[in-house]
Amino acid sequence: MNIVEQIKQPILNEMELFEKKFHKSMASKVALLNRITYYIVNRKGKQMRPMFVFLTAKMVAGEVNERTYRGASVIELIHTATLVHDDVVDDSNKRRGFFSLNALWKNKIAVLVGDYLLSKGLLLSIDNNDFDLLKIISVAVREMSEGELLQIEKARRLDITEEVYYEIIRQKTATLIAACCSLGAASVLPEHSEYIENMRKFGELIGMAFQIKDDLFDYTDGPIGKPTGIDIKEQKMTLPLIYALNHSDKKEKRWLINSVKNHNKDKKRVREVIDFVKQKEGLVYAEHKMIEFQKEALQLLQPFPNSSYKEALILMVNYVIERKK
Incomplete structure (x- = not known):
């Protein structure tokens, strides 16, 4: 199963x-x-x-x-x-x-x-x-x-x-x-407005973790849900890229922005951008933030009594960040 x-x-x-x-x-x-x-x-x-x-x-x-x-x-x-x-x-x-x-x-x-x-x-x-x-x-x-x-x-x-x-x-x-x-x-x-708000926040946190996981797929080779580098080609600013940009000197920043803006269809340049983001630990940082959202979501489930439904929701939270596509 x-x-x-x-x-x-x-x-x-x-x-x-x-x-x-x-x-x-x-x-x-x-x-x-x-x-x-x-x-x-x-x-x-x-x-x-x-x-x-x-x-x-x-x-x-x-x-x-x-x-x-x-x-x-x-x-x-x-x-x-x-x-x-x-x-x-x-x-x-x-x-x-x-x-x-x-x-x-x-x-x-x-x-x-x-x-x-x-x-x-x-x-x-x-x-x-x-x-x-x-x-x-x-x-x-x-x-x-x-x-x-x-x-x-x-x-x-x-x-x-x-x-x-x-x-x-x-x-x-x-x-x-x-x-x-x-x-x-x-x-x-x-x-019960407090339950409704609690579950709204829970869903929001899972959604945040889900999207960051999607961002990470852009830097992963292999049989995943979307082609590697597609976000860069579409000029989407994802968390690993934003982190790399914030931790670059002026020259690196200029190169990175120019690459995403003007060379996003060049496969070799896109590969260089991916390697640069990895080198700047953009993926490590994004994974760390994703896990933060996951932990916060799981905490919101704690007040509810144990049940197969609660277990399934915990499984869902973990699936969101462990999925392969």
């Missing part, structure tokens, strides 16, 4: 029922839409986000309810919508090894499908008066958009400080995982 299956074990029944409900939540009277959503459902990833929702709900209350299923569906609908739109923005032809929607059905249809999924998610909450859950999700969507735009703005000047970097990854990546965990708690214990 692999680690993802182990994490899923305590909520297998919930996940099976969720899949049926999620598929149903996408249904449309338009045959083309149904064909496209069928394609999406059959190429799903690890489904980490709904797993966070169910494990959190079970850990804090020992049960889930219809609100939990709706919350997990809304998160997955809106997350899928953002991925579809991202592929259009990035002009990406592949998603998880399969053709993206825009590659198969072109940009116009992909954008419309993304809009459709977004509206289905919003209506699922509104029709059931889940306004507290809708607020959690809406804040996450706003922050994700702000994070993407902040990154684009900073990439033009390459003037990202470590603090700005943390804000970008908090908004871009961590906010959605934070929403999953706070939503899980809010679905079963709507009156």
Whole structure:
């Protein structure tokens, strides 16, 4: 049994029922839409986000309810919508090894499908008066958009400080995982604001560690989730690079910024940048910060009684920083 299956074990029944409900939540009277959503459902990833929702709900209350299923569906609908739109923005032809929607059905249809999924998610909450859950999700969507735009703005000047970097990854990546965990708690214990906030913070910390792990993949050779040096080619300022930049003299700084700005398509130069960042211990520093976020997240679970759900969440935190892709 692999680690993802182990994490899923305590909520297998919930996940099976969720899949049926999620598929149903996408249904449309338009045959083309149904064909496209069928394609999406059959190429799903690890489904980490709904797993966070169910494990959190079970850990804090020992049960889930219809609100939990709706919350997990809304998160997955809106997350899928953002991925579809991202592929259009990035002009990406592949998603998880399969053709993206825009590659198969072109940009116009992909954008419309993304809009459709977004509206289905919003209506699922509104029709059931889940306004507290809708607020959690809406804040996450706003922050994700702000994070993407902040990154684009900073990439033009390459003037990202470590603090700005943390804000970008908090908004871009961590906010959605934070929403999953706070939503899980809010679905079963709507009156317990301290539990909801505790789990929001827990999800945020995992999200921060997750993104730093992704940054580290950029400097790793081997069968990983993305090609080595892709962030440098896309002029993304990641934590190892920021650390190296902050610990360089003026001449090194000029060379590094010039390399990322003007020579990011040159394979030899990208390899030199990777070697330079390693030499400056950028990877060591990023790993240290990632482990700090991991430990802080685990501390937030301590007050909860031991259970298979708590164990699965601990396993999830460790998986985030130990995964190979």
